[in-house]
Amino acid sequence: MSTERGRIRVTGFDTDRVTERDDLSDWSEATTGGTESRWRRALRRFRHNRVAMLGVYVVAAMALLSFFARPVTIAGITVQPFSIAPYDPSTILYLEPGSTVGRYDPPTLAHPMGTDASGRDLFSRVLVGGRLSISIGFVVVGITATFGLAYGAVAGYYGGWVDEILMRFVDVIFAFPGLVLALVIVALLGGGYWPLVIAFSVPGWAGYARLIRGEILSVKENEYVLAAQALGARDRSVIFRHIVPNAMAPLIVQASLSIGTVVIGVAALGFLGLGFEPGTPEWGTMLDQTRETLIQGPGGSIPWWATVFPGGAIFLFVMAMNMIGDGVNDALDAQEVGNVGQGGGG
Amino acid sequence: MSLRRFIAKRVLLIFPILFGVSVITFALVHITPGDPVDVVVALNPDISPAEEARLRARYGLNDPIWEQYLDWLVGVLQGDFGKVIATDRAVSTVIVERLPETIALGLFGWVFAVIIAVPAGIYAAVRKDELGDHVSRFLALSGISIPNFWLGLMLILVGALTLNLWPVLAPRTALYSPEMLWYLLLPGITIGTASASTLMRIMRSSMAEEMNKEYVTAARAKGLPERTVVLKHVLRNSLISVTTVAAFLTASIVSGSVVVEQVFGWPGLGRALISAVSNREIDLILGITLFIGVAIILANLVADILYAVLDPRIRYD
Numbered sequence: 001m002s003t004e005r006g007r008i009r010v011t012g013f014d015t016d017r018v019t020e021r022d023d024l025s026d027w028s029e030a031t032t033g034g035t036e037s038r039w040r041r042a043l044r045r046f047r048h049n050r051v052a053m054l055g056v057y058v059v060a061a062m063a064l065l066s067f068f069a070r071p072v073t074i075a076g077i078t079v080q081p082f083s084i085a086p087y088d089p090s091t092i093l094y095l096e097p098g099s100t101v102g103r104y105d106p107p108t109l110a111h112p113m114g115t116d117a118s119g120r121d122l123f124s125r126v127l128v129g130g131r132l133s134i135s136i137g138f139v140v141v142g143i144t145a146t147f148g149l150a151y152g153a154v155a156g157y158y159g160g161w162v163d164e165i166l167m168r169f170v171d172v173i174f175a176f177p178g179l180v181l182a183l184v185i186v187a188l189l190g191g192g193y194w195p196l197v198i199a200f201s202v203p204g205w206a207g208y209a210r211l212i213r214g215e216i217l218s219v220k221e222n223e224y225v226l227a228a229q230a231l232g233a234r235d236r237s238v239i240f241r242h243i244v245p246n247a248m249a250p251l252i253v254q255a256s257l258s259i260g261t262v263v264i265g266v267a268a269l270g271f272l273g274l275g276f277e278p279g280t281p282e283w284g285t286m287l288d289q290t291r292e293t294l295i296q297g298p299g300g301s302i303p304w305w306a307t308v309f310p311g312g313a314i315f316l317f318v319m320a321m322n323m324i325g326d327g328v329n330d331a332l333d334a335q336e337v338g339n340v341g342q343g344g345g346g
Numbered sequence: 347m348s349l350r351r352f353i354a355k356r357v358l359l360i361f362p363i364l365f366g367v368s369v370i371t372f373a374l375v376h377i378t379p380g381d382p383v384d385v386v387v388a389l390n391p392d393i394s395p396a397e398e399a400r401l402r403a404r405y406g407l408n409d410p411i412w413e414q415y416l417d418w419l420v421g422v423l424q425g426d427f428g429k430v431i432a433t434d435r436a437v438s439t440v441i442v443e444r445l446p447e448t449i450a451l452g453l454f455g456w457v458f459a460v461i462i463a464v465p466a467g468i469y470a471a472v473r474k475d476e477l478g479d480h481v482s483r484f485l486a487l488s489g490i491s492i493p494n495f496w497l498g499l500m501l502i503l504v505g506a507l508t509l510n511l512w513p514v515l516a517p518r519t520a521l522y523s524p525e526m527l528w529y530l531l532l533p534g535i536t537i538g539t540a541s542a543s544t545l546m547r548i549m550r551s552s553m554a555e556e557m558n559k560e561y562v563t564a565a566r567a568k569g570l571p572e573r574t575v576v577l578k579h580v581l582r583n584s585l586i587s588v589t590t591v592a593a594f595l596t597a598s599i600v601s602g603s604v605v606v607e608q609v610f611g612w613p614g615l616g617r618a619l620i621s622a623v624s625n626r627e628i629d630l631i632l633g634i635t636l637f638i639g640v641a642i643i644l645a646n647l648v649a650d651i652l653y654a655v656l657d658p659r660i661r662y663d
Contacts, residue, residue, distance in 0.1 A: 169366065171366070173370075174646075175363060175367050176370075179605070180601050180638055183620075184623070184631055184635055185374065187631060188374060260491060267495075271493075272604075272605065272608055273624070274620075284493075287499065291499060294499060294502055294503060302508070307499050307503055311493060319492075321491075322490060322491050323487065326487070
């Protein structure tokens with residue numbers, strides 16, 4: 001066969017065979033149309049991390065279970081009517097008429113996790129018990145990361161004496177272990193939901209501020225920052241539109257690792273009897289009275305279930321949260337951030 | 347910057363921080379409503395308003411806030427942290443009395459953390475991505491995730507109540523007797539687990555990073571046995587970051603002691619803080635918090651100086 005090309009006659013080469021042959025690879029122009037953004041690439045890497053995805057499923061399952069455990073009413077309106085937990089977590093079943101339930105009943109089919117010191121259903125209490133700790137964890141990390149971000153960004157961007165003063169204050173916060181500062185604040189404000197949020201927010205932001213300041217110091221040397229300034233952009237827009245997005249990765253890693261720390265901290269204050277009213281269905285508070293029972297020992301039988309299940313729930317949640325944190329760290333390829341006894345817990 | 351200048355600068359830096367810590371501890375108490383006289387009045391309802399005013403004047407509560415702060419600071423600098431109302435003992439006496447107990451517990455936890463973390467970190471880095479690495483990383487992740495109070499309760503449940511290896515309560519013997527040291531294992535492990543896990547993770551990643559450096563290839567090319575390469579060359583360089591982290595872990599051990607002492611009924615500073623909080627002994631809360639703050643500032647100072655001594659690069663920033 002031959003092909004006519006102008007006046008030249010090409011022989012021994014069949015163009016049809018080239019256009020019709022199988023592709024050597026599945027490469028095509030369309031799939032590489034643009035570069036994948038950094039965040040999209042991180043998301044894809046995160047999705048392929050099986051350990052991290054297991055963490056996501058566990059955290060999601062525990063958060064949903066605690067939300068749907070009992071109906072939620074806000075200002076008299078029921079916003080969440082479902083009720084997975086078989087009993088009301090605060091009902092003392094022991095006192096119900098015709099009840100066969102006693103104090104510290106071992107796990108049975110009717111009460112899969114047994115009953116506690118007051119004859120309340122532990123399974124229902126463990127399900128509901130996550131509400132306070134989990135939501136405080138997320139709220140505190142939201143507040144502290146936002147504030148720390150703004151604080152660290154200002155210190156790092158302006159530098160000089162502004163930086164010097166702002167960072168000395170951060171050093172002061174770092175001189176207290178998060179849990180001790182939280183404990184003192186709760187001691188002065190009293191327990192409850194919002195006092196606990198404040199107690200863990202006051203020590204929590206300093207870590208983010210220090211981290212973001214360091215990032216900003218290196219990011220602001222980039223030429224695009226100089227370009228933005230030369231074009232007359234205001235400081236605020238330079239900081240938040242050009243510098244901060246490029247300094248976010250370590251902040252996100254730190255935030256995902258801090259949620260677990262705050263949850264443990266809240267439970268620890270509950271365990272110390274300072275976080276909530278005694279008897280509140282909260283994982284840490286539930287462990288408060290079991291210590292006495294364990295140590296004094298009700299002779300012969302040890303109510304292990306009252307200790308194992310609430311604490312196991314905290315452990316499971318925090319473990320899953322840290323698996324997510326490690327996954328985020330790997331996906332964003334951020335530097336190892338030390339989670340060393342700071343950020344509101346330990 | 348010479349090493350001496352670096353240390354001098356770093357030591358001078360702690361004074362503004364110490365000042366800030368004292369301001370914050372003082373402010374914490376004074377932004378909350380109510381003062382000690384309100385407590386006294388609540389306990390004795392028949393105190394007349396005139397007497398109440400006289401009490402306020404006597405304790406200097408009508409002075410401007412900065413004057414009150416200075417009075418308090420002068421007291422603190424002279425070692426006078428105020429008094430425990432219920433027992434009428436000086437706060438400083440209580441702190442001095444409880445301190446050895448907390449130091450014993452913290453030291454135990456610290457030694458446990460280092461003994462476990464350093465070999466585990468070396469092992470994990472050498473066997474990177476093998477089964478042993480995965481197992482030790484899983485254990486380290488569990489270690490940083492487990493709440494220390496629950497770990498303590500579980501150790502009592504399993505070690506003391508089920509296996510009967512330990513007594514349930516601390517033996518009433520001297521702090522450094524054999525029975526006491528055996529018992530201290532339980533709270534020591536409880537307080538040290540989180541630190542051991544953090545330290546192990548840092549050890550592993552810093553070892554793994556060093557293993558990729560060129561001097562390691564050079565050492566191997568010279569024909570040194572792998573053992574010598576790891577234990578003599580890599581370990582030495584990666585220990586630098588581990589040493590400083592170990593010093594920083596003091597903070598986590600201090601806050602751990604607050605909870606763990608409560609679990610094991612250990613009569614240390616942390617337990618004193620908790621009972622001060624329940625009994626609203628403001629002076630005692632302030633004294634212990636300030637003491638902890640100063641201890642951590644000093645630990646961080648030691649960590650920074652150690653880092654500068656071990657790694658000459660840090661001085662030339």
